[in-house]
Amino acid sequence: MTCEHAAKVKPVPPRTPTGCEECLTAGTSWVHLRLCLTCGHVGCCDDSPGRHATRHAQASTHPVIASYEPGERWAWCYTDQVGVDLPPQAVPYLR
Numbered sequence: 001m002t003c004e005h006a007a008k009v010k011p012v013p014p015r016t017p018t019g020c021e022e023c024l025t026a027g028t029s030w031v032h033l034r035l036c037l038t039c040g041h042v043g044c045c046d047d048s049p050g051r052h053a054t055r056h057a058q059a060s061t062h063p064v065i066a067s068y069e070p071g072e073r074w075a076w077c078y079t080d081q082v083g084v085d086l087p088p089q090a091v092p093y094l095r
């Protein structure tokens with residue numbers, strides 16, 4: 001399976017660099033953070049109660065996220081359900 005989405009993303013700076021956008025608004029907690037490489041949405045992972053990264057991907061159809069955890073360098077395509085190489089252009093926006 002090959003992913004055509006990762007090479008096409010044009011990452012933008014994180015909208016909420018301090019945490020999950022929805023959790024910050026609601027005052028809830030998260031486990032790990034993920035960055036949407038289409039719009040800069042920061043959401044929480046599927047181990048978090050809110051699962052806001054996945055819910056954002058489903059609502060927006062933005063395909064590719066990257067880990068927004070310090071030092072982690074990987075990306076995932078929701079459309080293809082496959083791990084993808086981290087687009088180099090996203091690196092400046094990660095932690």
Ligand SMILES: [Zn+2]
Pocket residue numbers: 002003004005006063077078079080
């Ligand atoms: Zn893809």
Ligand SMILES: [Zn+2]
Pocket residue numbers: 020021022023029030043044048050051052053
């Ligand atoms: Zn969240």
Ligand SMILES: [Zn+2]
Pocket residue numbers: 036037038039040041056060062
């Ligand atoms: Zn997005």
